[in-house]
Amino acid sequence: MDRVALERVAEVFRAFSEPTRLAILQELKEGPRNVNTLVTALGTTQANISKQLRVLYDAGILNREKSGNQVFYSIDDDIVFPLCELVCNKLNREQTLGSRYDFSI
Amino acid sequence: MDRVALERVAEVFRAFSEPTRLAILQELKEGPRNVNTLVTALGTTQANISKQLRVLYDAGILNREKSGNQVFYSIDDDIVFPLCELVCNKLNREQTLGSRYDFSI
DNA sequence: CAGTCGTATAACTATGTAGTTATATGCCAG
DNA sequence: CTGGCATATAACTACATAGTTATACGACTG
Numbered sequence: 001m002d003r004v005a006l007e008r009v010a011e012v013f014r015a016f017s018e019p020t021r022l023a024i025l026q027e028l029k030e031g032p033r034n035v036n037t038l039v040t041a042l043g044t045t046q047a048n049i050s051k052q053l054r055v056l057y058d059a060g061i062l063n064r065e066k067s068g069n070q071v072f073y074s075i076d077d078d079i080v081f082p083l084c085e086l087v088c089n090k091l092n093r094e095q096t097l098g099s100r101y102d103f104s105i
Numbered sequence: 106m107d108r109v110a111l112e113r114v115a116e117v118f119r120a121f122s123e124p125t126r127l128a129i130l131q132e133l134k135e136g137p138r139n140v141n142t143l144v145t146a147l148g149t150t151q152a153n154i155s156k157q158l159r160v161l162y163d164a165g166i167l168n169r170e171k172s173g174n175q176v177f178y179s180i181d182d183d184i185v186f187p188l189c190e191l192v193c194n195k196l197n198r199e200q201t202l203g204s205r206y207d208f209s210i
Numbered sequence: 211c212a213g214t215c216g217t218a219t220a221a222c223t224a225t226g227t228a229g230t231t232a233t234a235t236g237c238c239a240g
Numbered sequence: 241c242t243g244g245c246a247t248a249t250a251a252c253t254a255c256a257t258a259g260t261t262a263t264a265c266g267a268c269t270g
Contacts, residue, residue, distance in 0.1 A: 005196075005206055006124035012192045014122035018258075025152065026106065030192035035217060048259050050218055055257095060199065069216050069267040079191045086184045086191075087117045091110075094165065101110055123228075140247060153229050155248055160227095161262050174237040 015059035016083065020044065021052050024073075025061075025080060026103070032065070061096035120164035121188065125149065126157050130166075130185060135205065137170070137179035 001009070020042065025068060027033055027041050035053065039046045053073055056062045063076035084103035091101040120124070120126060125147065132138055132146050140158065144151045158178055161167045168181035189208035196206040 001127075001207065003124060003128075006127045006131075008196060009192050009206065010124045010127055010206075012195065013118050017115050017119035017122045019115045020113055020258080021106060022106075022111045026111075036215095045260065046217075047219080047261080051258080054218085060195070066267095071217060074165050074168070077195060079195045083188060083191055084114070086188055087114050090117065090165070090182060090184045091113060097208075101106065101114065101210070103106070125228080141245095150230065151247075152231080152249080156228080159248085171237095171247095176247060 010062075012059055015056055015061055018052070020048070021056055022084075023085070024049070024052060024056065025075065028062070028073060029074050029081070029103075032072040034067075034070040034072050036070075038073075107135040109204065117164055117166075120166055123154070123157070126161055127189075128191070129154070129157060129161065130191055132184070133167070133178060133180050134208075137168075139172075139175040139177050141175075143178075 023042050024038060033041075033048055034056075035046065035049055038053075039049050042049065053062065057064060057073070061075065061077050061080060063074045065072045065074070081103060088101035088103050113164075121130075128147050129143060132143055140151065140154055142160075144154050147154065158167065161180070163170060166180065166182050166185060168179045170177045170179070186208060193206035193208050
């Protein structure tokens, strides 16, 4: 892979590399959510949620759907759960305490 | 998952989120390599390679083995290839051109 | 149209980090 | 011990970005 391809792969991983974005994905695994629902669920500002949603959307991970004056986001790629589960399994293997890392439904 | 667990998951993804580190992983998939070999293969400074190796090592992805005055690094976690292949498959699905994203052996 | 709600964006601050240069540390040869 | 080689680290610059506040934009209500 050349540098451009590696940069594109890195961009996808970067989308998963912040706890706030992972928390958004955890909420969205329950189903589509509009922005305000995510704001109240995650307890940060609406501007920040919108910004992080854009990062995930640009990475090709989320779907957008407007409904009236609201916007619903949902997970658009089936790699999300396998990816997160691989990492969670790895982390669970590294510790003796029970399975504290869990991204499954 | 609480914030601490999410942060730990994010840290693993962050290790994969830079092209230089992905290039190191691509070299290491051929087998163990010492630092200088990676430096000449990747064409950056020795200090930078050492720094990125440390990030990968701290994330639990690489193995270190000293041999004389050299240090050999190798891939220490079996999640590396499944993770990268998931992302590569996703990217290949998104374009019509042939499989340009490939992390397999 | 005016007001309100939901979302996106601009501007900013603070922090993290990739990459560099220079230096330190450790190992081996002679 | 002395010199040279391999690696790690410190100090620094440049840049990216998470999060905030304020504001703009668009859609619905009355």
